[in-house]
Amino acid sequence: ETGVTQTPRHLVMGMTNKKSLKCEQHLGHNAMYWYKQSAKKPLELMFVYNFKEQTENNSVPSRFSPECPNSSHLFLHLHTLQPEDSALYLCASSQRTGGPGANVLTFGAGSRLTVL
Amino acid sequence: GQNIDQPTEMTATEGAIVQINCTYQTSGFNGLFWYQQHAGEAPTFLSYNVLDGLEEKGRFSSFLSRSKGYSYLLLKELQMKDSASYLCAVKGYGQNFVFGPGTRLSVLP
Numbered sequence: 046e047t048g049v050t051q052t053p054r055h056l057v058m059g060m061t062n063k064k065s066l067k068c069e070q071h072l073g074h075n076a077m078y079w080y081k082q083s084a085k086k087p088l089e090l091m092f093v094y095n096f097k098e099q100t101e102n103n104s105v106p107s108r109f110s111p112e113c114p115n116s117s118h119l120f121l122h123l124h125t126l127q128p129e130d131s132a133l134y135l136c137a138s139s140q141r142t143g144g145p146g147a148n149v150l151t152f153g154a155g156s157r158l159t160v161l
Numbered sequence: 162g163q164n165i166d167q168p169t170e171m172t173a174t175e176g177a178i179v180q181i182n183c184t185y186q187t188s189g190f191n192g193l194f195w196y197q198q199h200a201g202e203a204p205t206f207l208s209y210n211v212l213d214g215l216e217e218k219g220r221f222s223s224f225l226s227r228s229k230g231y232s233y234l235l236l237k238e239l240q241m242k243d244s245a246s247y248l249c250a251v252k253g254y255g256q257n258f259v260f261g262p263g264t265r266l267s268v269l270p
Contacts, residue, residue, distance in 0.1 A: 150204075
């Protein structure tokens with residue numbers, strides 16, 4: 046596999062469920078990101094990890110819990126979500142330093158989440 | 162604060178040239194990026210400007226004026242497959258990329 050892979054592609058969950066989104070990158074990048082894309086709104090940065098360490102948390106509610114066990118994998122754990130959390134969740138990765146390709150985000154195809 | 166503006170929608174004809182504008186006000190500037198996103202797909206990188214001027218990549222060019230907080234993406238010889246949303250993004254401090262709302266471009270035959 047190449048690029049950034051996200052699973053599942055589609056997820057429907059109730060407000061009391063607990064689920065997780067998974068992201069894996071095969072690009073050798075050292076930074077990984079979670080973005081939220083809602084209809085008619087800009088992409089919103091949620092979390093950033095550099096070398097497995099969280100460096101950005103964009104005031105995200107605690108019902109979203111990220112986990113980065115290594116520089117290739119990123120999870121987003123979801124619990125007690127609200128219907129307004131329904132959106133496309135995009136994972137991205139980048140090479141933080143070095144060369145003209147540094148900081149270019151490579152996105153996964155996204156996980157479409159529906160909260161009932 | 163952080164603010165990036167783009168037109169919501171644009172329409173152009175196959176074979177024509179279209180310019181998509183982006184204005185920004187951000188705390189910190191470390192580059193401006195353009196991404197293309199087809200419906201239901203991931204955004205893909207198109208171009209990057211960090212210094213003033215024009216960057217050309219085939220049918221796509223991007224321009225930046227830092228003093229004016231302004232960029233544009235120029236698409237030449239439009240093709241039907243260019244119908245997509247075009248996202249302007251500014252890299253601020255650290256790894257904070259701020260995205261604009263996107264411009265949905267429709268290319269008509």
